[in-house]
Amino acid sequence: MKLKQITEVRYITRDWDRSTVKRVVKKLTNGKFVRKNSGPNTFYYNVPDIEYALDNLNVQFGEPATKGHYRTSQGDAAYYIWVVSGWKFKLSAMDMKLEVWPSGDISDKHNHFRDRYDR
Numbered sequence: 001m002k003l004k005q006i007t008e009v010r011y012i013t014r015d016w017d018r019s020t021v022k023r024v025v026k027k028l029t030n031g032k033f034v035r036k037n038s039g040p041n042t043f044y045y046n047v048p049d050i051e052y053a054l055d056n057l058n059v060q061f062g063e064p065a066t067k068g069h070y071r072t073s074q075g076d077a078a079y080y081i082w083v084v085s086g087w088k089f090k091l092s093a094m095d096m097k098l099e100v101w102p103s104g105d106i107s108d109k110h111n112h113f114r115d116r117y118d119r
Contacts, residue, residue, distance in 0.1 A: 016084075016085045016086060016087060018041070018043075021043065021087055021100055022043065024060075025043070025045055025089075025098060025100060028053065028056040028057055028060055029045060029047050029052070029053035029056065029057070029098055030047070030048055030049065030052065030053070031045030031046060031047045031048070031053065031098050032045060032046045032048070033045055034046055034097075041101060041102050042099065042100070042101040043099070043100045043101075044097060044098070044099055044100075045097065045098040045099075045100075046096060046097060047091070047096050047097060047098050048096070050091070050093050050096055053091060053098065054080065054091060054093075057080070057082060057089065057091060061082040061084050061089070062082075064080040064081055064082050065081055065082055065083045066080070066081040067079070067080050067081075072094065074094065075094070076094075077092060077093065077094035077095065078092075078093040078094065079091065079092045079093065080093075083103050086102060086103055087100055087101070087102060087103055088100065088101055088102075088103040
């Protein structure tokens with residue numbers, strides 16, 4: 001299957017709402033939503049094919065903002081994180097899971113941490 005960008009995603013500039021995030025993840029990864037682990041703003045997906053998901057996320061969002069790995073009893077577990085439109089996408093290769101949660105707003109208008117300590 002040839003990889004291509006989702007046009008509805010490419011032209012969204014504002015923060016995504018929850019339904020947009022769910023639709024995007026479903027199209028890019030063929031992931032299955034895990035309802036029992038997911039909360040109001042954090043979503044978990046079981047991803048059937050990590051290579052397919054990784055390729056599609058790279059095509060859609062570019063290179064990951066963060067790459068890393070950690071040791072487990074089964075070996076190295078790699079993970080990739082993208083930050084897109086107010087959301088973080090973390091793909092864990094060994095667990096075959098995708099976790100999505102709000103990244104927060106780094107603009108001055110909404111940065112409450114800066115407002116509190118700059119006075």
